[in-house]
Amino acid sequence: MQNSAISPGTQPMIIRESAQQKRERRFHFLLHVALIIYFFITLIPFAWTFLTSLKSSRDVAAAPLKIFFSPTLDNYRAVLFNQYSADSAMARVRVDIPGAFLNSMIIAGGATILAMLLGNLAAFALARYKMPEREVYAFFFLAFRFAPVFVFIIPMFIIYQQVHLYNTYLGMILIFQVIAIPLIVWTMRSFYESIPAELFDSASIDGATRVQQLRQIALPLAAPGLAATAVLTFIACWNNFVFPFLLGAKQTQTITLATITFIGYEEVAWGMMTAAAIVTIVPELILAMFVQKHIVRGLTYGAVKE
Amino acid sequence: MTLQNRTTRRRFVQGATAGAAALGASWLPSQTERIRAMQDTFDWQQFKGAQVRLILNKHPYTESLLPLLPEFTKLTGIEVPEPLILPEAEYFQKVLLDLSTGAGEFDAFMTGPQIHWAYDSAGWTEPLEPFLADTNLTSPDYDEKDIFEGLMAANRWNLTLGSGIGEGSQWAIPVMVETYVQAYRKDVYDELGVEPATTIEGWRDINKKATKGDMKGIIVRGERGGGMSGTGFVSTFLGYGGQVMDEGLVCQINSPEGVHVAEQYCASVKESGPEGWANVTWYEGQESFANGSYGQYMDCDFFTALYDDPEKSQIAGKVGLALCPHADDHDPASGLWTWALAMSSRAQDKNASWYFIQWATMKEQMTNATVVGRNYNPTRSSVFDDADVQKTMGSWANGTYLPTVLENLDKYARVAWAPQPENTFLATRWDQALQEIWAGDDAQTALDNAKADVDAHMKELGLIQG
Numbered sequence: 001m002q003n004s005a006i007s008p009g010t011q012p013m014i015i016r017e018s019a020q021q022k023r024e025r026r027f028h029f030l031l032h033v034a035l036i037i038y039f040f041i042t043l044i045p046f047a048w049t050f051l052t053s054l055k056s057s058r059d060v061a062a063a064p065l066k067i068f069f070s071p072t073l074d075n076y077r078a079v080l081f082n083q084y085s086a087d088s089a090m091a092r093v094r095v096d097i098p099g100a101f102l103n104s105m106i107i108a109g110g111a112t113i114l115a116m117l118l119g120n121l122a123a124f125a126l127a128r129y130k131m132p133e134r135e136v137y138a139f140f141f142l143a144f145r146f147a148p149v150f151v152f153i154i155p156m157f158i159i160y161q162q163v164h165l166y167n168t169y170l171g172m173i174l175i176f177q178v179i180a181i182p183l184i185v186w187t188m189r190s191f192y193e194s195i196p197a198e199l200f201d202s203a204s205i206d207g208a209t210r211v212q213q214l215r216q217i218a219l220p221l222a223a224p225g226l227a228a229t230a231v232l233t234f235i236a237c238w239n240n241f242v243f244p245f246l247l248g249a250k251q252t253q254t255i256t257l258a259t260i261t262f263i264g265y266e267e268v269a270w271g272m273m274t275a276a277a278i279v280t281i282v283p284e285l286i287l288a289m290f291v292q293k294h295i296v297r298g299l300t301y302g303a304v305k306e
Numbered sequence: 307m308t309l310q311n312r313t314t315r316r317r318f319v320q321g322a323t324a325g326a327a328a329l330g331a332s333w334l335p336s337q338t339e340r341i342r343a344m345q346d347t348f349d350w351q352q353f354k355g356a357q358v359r360l361i362l363n364k365h366p367y368t369e370s371l372l373p374l375l376p377e378f379t380k381l382t383g384i385e386v387p388e389p390l391i392l393p394e395a396e397y398f399q400k401v402l403l404d405l406s407t408g409a410g411e412f413d414a415f416m417t418g419p420q421i422h423w424a425y426d427s428a429g430w431t432e433p434l435e436p437f438l439a440d441t442n443l444t445s446p447d448y449d450e451k452d453i454f455e456g457l458m459a460a461n462r463w464n465l466t467l468g469s470g471i472g473e474g475s476q477w478a479i480p481v482m483v484e485t486y487v488q489a490y491r492k493d494v495y496d497e498l499g500v501e502p503a504t505t506i507e508g509w510r511d512i513n514k515k516a517t518k519g520d521m522k523g524i525i526v527r528g529e530r531g532g533g534m535s536g537t538g539f540v541s542t543f544l545g546y547g548g549q550v551m552d553e554g555l556v557c558q559i560n561s562p563e564g565v566h567v568a569e570q571y572c573a574s575v576k577e578s579g580p581e582g583w584a585n586v587t588w589y590e591g592q593e594s595f596a597n598g599s600y601g602q603y604m605d606c607d608f609f610t611a612l613y614d615d616p617e618k619s620q621i622a623g624k625v626g627l628a629l630c631p632h633a634d635d636h637d638p639a640s641g642l643w644t645w646a647l648a649m650s651s652r653a654q655d656k657n658a659s660w661y662f663i664q665w666a667t668m669k670e671q672m673t674n675a676t677v678v679g680r681n682y683n684p685t686r687s688s689v690f691d692d693a694d695v696q697k698t699m700g701s702w703a704n705g706t707y708l709p710t711v712l713e714n715l716d717k718y719a720r721v722a723w724a725p726q727p728e729n730t731f732l733a734t735r736w737d738q739a740l741q742e743i744w745a746g747d748d749a750q751t752a753l754d755n756a757k758a759d760v761d762a763h764m765k766e767l768g769l770i771q772g
Contacts, residue, residue: 154403264393
């Protein structure tokens with residue numbers, strides 16, 4: 001075959017290309033299979049949690065593991081409406097999940113709004129204006145993230161007790177600035193830096209004030225970044241356990257705290273706890289779905305600078 | 307109730323309405339009568355207008371107490387804002403934070419002997435014996451003697467490191483007690499023709515016999531730092547005459563008794579227990595025994611409430627209880643834990659706080675806690691005598707529950723640990739040694755190393771000399 005009428009070199013080259021294409025196809029096929037398997041593996045904890053939330057206590061503890069079972073909404077009734085059907089000590093647990101959910105919305109929402117206001121001003125200033133020791137200021141914000149929470153939480157507890165911020169919404173919103181503002185400053189700073197300086201210079205020549213430059217140029221152009229940062233900040237606040245645990249009490253109990261109260265002294269109410277966990281992630285899921293486009297765009301937006 | 311006929315919405319509403327009506331018909335008049343009767347014999351209103359702030363552990367006792375708080379306010383005129391309730395791990399952190407910083411956020415709280423020793427020596431808790439002795443502050447109906455003396459003693463301490471339990475001040479009043487027992491599958495043991503073992507060798511032998519097919523003979527806690535050495539194991543250790551620490555706070559876990567018990571215990575778990583023993587938590591042990599995977603779980607007595615609950619357990623009606631193994635020439639033993647109510651030394655109104663502790667530990671509330679709230683085990687002997695309690699608990703574990711637990715409470719249960727602040731370190735290091743033995747290390751060497759580490763730690767902290 002190698003000595004056929006086809007000009008030398010042509011046929012072997014076609015064969016090589018074909019083999020390469022096959023290899024590439026095979027590689028892509030295997031890659032996709034691997035990614036699909038990985039995707040399902042990452043889904044297992046969520047699926048497990050969801051299925052457990054639909055099981056009765058007996059099915060939760062069954063051995064061998066029950067894949068097929070009669071689903072029940074009892075756990076959701078208990079968690080959402082305080083309606084308990086089983087006669088057990090755990091059934092008398094009165095965890096106020098709706099109340100805790102509302103508290104989380106107020107605290108995480110309030111903290112995100114306040115931090116977005118303050119953090120964006122700082123990020124814009126650090127990105128656009130030359131000032132002495134600018135990097136020191138920027139590092140100062142980041143330093144809050146370096147310090148382990150327990151370094152400052154005990155003094156904060158004492159201070160909060162003395163200034164009556166303990167167990168208040170305002171106190172919770174303020175303490176969350178410790179994690180929210182550094183996140184916003186450092187994320188948004190790169191977005192603002194990626195906007196061409198000429199735009200601000202032109203606006204400045206036209207007489208725009210710094211606030212106008214921020215409002216009319218920077219914020220609209222950095223909208224994807226704003227959306228992504230706001231969502232990430234909200235999630236960080238929503239999931240936080242330590243601050244509401246140590247600086248709050250019954251009146252400001254958030255949903256992360258309320259969920260663990262299904263761990264009782266005499267048994268663990270896995271069904272109710274997983275139902276509460278599902279309820280807990282719903283707002284984050286909804287939020288993430290609505291702004292998913294912005295998150296993906298936002299996370300890569302600041303990566304390429306002028 | 308089967309899974310098929312579990313509550314529908316309509317049935318739930320009907321049931322809830324009927325329940326509320328029954329409560330309204332039976333509970334309210336008796337509540338008024340009870341308050342009147344209590345006021346006849348004692349001035350409950352002398353601290354009217356005060357406030358008592360509570361932090362409570364997530365516990366059946368707590369759940370039973372919450373609906374009664376308005377009755378306390380009606381009786382005394384003392385307000386009780388909604389208490390903060392947390393699971394155990396978070397609860398202890400929160401209490402420690404409040405007490406150690408002197409914040410004084412809470413007036414009364416739940417605790418237990420091993421925990422409040424640290425608070426007592428730091429002056430964070432208020433001695434309660436002056437209140438108990440004052441007839442102006444304690445009702446003649448209180449009947450302190452009705453509370454098991456061993457449990458009151460467990461919450462007394464003279465602040466001497468290493469000794470003095472049962473002496474000195476009364477730091478807390480017990481509201482719940484757990485002891486440790488062998489909970490075994492009676493049907494399996496009957497089929498094998500064996501009785502629960504009285505010695506560790508017999509225990510190992512029976513566990514081996516009960517291991518067949520899908521069933522393994524034994525499950526016990528195996529997670530380091532999760533009470534692994536502190537329940538069934540330490541009870542057996544005590545039953546062989548072991549002593550965790552001597553009065554000079556020198557660790558004794560590598561004594562000949564300690565080595566013998568550890569050797570047999572770990573060997574039995576290795577040959578007849580779970581493969582991933584080092585990760586077994588208390589609830590995994592409880593759930594695995596309840597789903598029929600094991601022949602025995604040596605742990606808390608009150609877990610029997612779940613084992614005999616057909617809604618949650620596949621072994622309801624098939625369980626028996628027995629005391630933990632012990633040496634032939636030694637009495638059985640059991641460690642114990644009591645939840646107890648204590649008062650912060652920073653309580654804003656100590657008399658009002660005592661009124662709450664007193665009321666919450668009286669016969670009526672304790673009986674209600676057990677009958678309605680499933681607070682097992684009660685700490686007053688009169689509660690055990692109550693007809694409803696007898697009816698409920700009397701049938702548990704095929705009738706073996708009450709005799710076994712009462713025998714423990716009357717004769718054998720005691721605090722296993724020496725009063726000193728480093729029991730958590732000691733227990734965790736002991737857990738590690740048991741895991742090493744289970745993994746194949748020599749028992750004597752593993753326990754010698756653990757003892758050396760504990761002693762070195764205690765020396766470093768200046769708790770022992772030399």
